[in-house]
Amino acid sequence: MSTNWTAKRERKAEVKSRASEPSAMFSRCRVVGCSRPARAGTGDGLDTRFCRSHADHYARHGSPYKASYKAHEINPYRAAAQAWVEANQSDAYVANAIDRVATLLRTAGPHVEAFRLRGLSPQERAKAAWARLRKAGIDPRRVVATWLAVEMIIRDDPQAERKAEFKQVQAAKLVHRMASGTHKQWGEGPTATELHVYPRPRGRVLRHMGEALEKACELLVEHRGSDLFKRSPN
Known part of the structure; x- marks a missing residue:
């Protein structure tokens, strides 16, 4: 498994630059009842759907609101x-x-x-x-x-x-x-x-x-x- 480190560094820099520019279009997380803005609206990421908390939940559980079974x-x-x-x-x-x-x-x-x-x-x-x-x-x-x-x-x-x-x-x-x-x-x-x-x-x-x-x-x-x-x- 070979990795093109130069391309990865360039991609990382590009994503970081885009993520640091908040967009007013994404002012609300899509989860019902959540008043926080989507990450794309805060300069904290590119996610246009969820706030940081619900984005992390989605990544770990496969749903922005349903938790994994215990x-x-x-x-x-x-x-x-x-x-x-x-x-x-x-x-x-x-x-x-x-x-x-x-x-x-x-x-x-x-x-x-x-x-x-x-x-x-x-x-x-x-x-x-x-x-x-x-x-x-x-x-x-x-x-x-x-x-x-x-x-x-x-x-x-x-x-x-x-x-x-x-x-x-x-x-x-x-x-x-x-x-x-x-x-x-x-x-x-x-x-x-x-x-x-x-x-x-x-x-x-x-x-x-x-x-x-x-x-x-x-x-x-x-x-x-x-x-x-x-x-x-x-």
């Missing part, structure tokens, strides 16, 4: 989905999804330590995340079950965010955490030096991962979703 909310669905996948792994559509996820892991490219991600594009970082999962030996069935769990909880949520992007980000965050960091140790005993680096799960990296995972599981959800949803914890 562990105690999603874990029962993950357990139910995992059990269903394992019980039906010989089914053609389940096997297809597992194979597609295995292909994502296998074709992700070389493993890249988390502290070497700086300068990579979001798509390259997404591939690096898949490579970390492969190196960690993550079972593709767990990844498939995670997507199904998100499908299930959104279906049961009376106040769900129905946009595909939210679903993609929710699943990608859970998958990303399965092998999110790089851990190094030099020496032994009390004089040992340790390094622990965890990439932040947010932004376009999650979108790339979520889109790939959705495509891997789309036939499974289309053809076996009705049976799966009957196993919902709620």
Whole structure:
């Protein structure tokens, strides 16, 4: 993965210059009830839709107002989905999804330590995340079950965010955490030096991962979703 540092510096300078010039056209964040201006109207960024707070929320959760599901909310669905996948792994559509996820892991490219991600594009970082999962030996069935769990909880949520992007980000965050960091140790005993680096799960990296995972599981959800949803914890 090579990086054109000169082009990146020039692009960074251009964006910084544009972001420092506030526009009066964007005087209000688009989230209902928010009185703050969009970032493009403050000289704090180029976002024409959201204020800084809601822009950050959107980057991390896939929605400017809906928060990610908490562990105690999603874990029962993950357990139910995992059990269903394992019980039906010989089914053609389940096997297809597992194979597609295995292909994502296998074709992700070389493993890249988390502290070497700086300068990579979001798509390259997404591939690096898949490579970390492969190196960690993550079972593709767990990844498939995670997507199904998100499908299930959104279906049961009376106040769900129905946009595909939210679903993609929710699943990608859970998958990303399965092998999110790089851990190094030099020496032994009390004089040992340790390094622990965890990439932040947010932004376009999650979108790339979520889109790939959705495509891997789309036939499974289309053809076996009705049976799966009957196993919902709620």
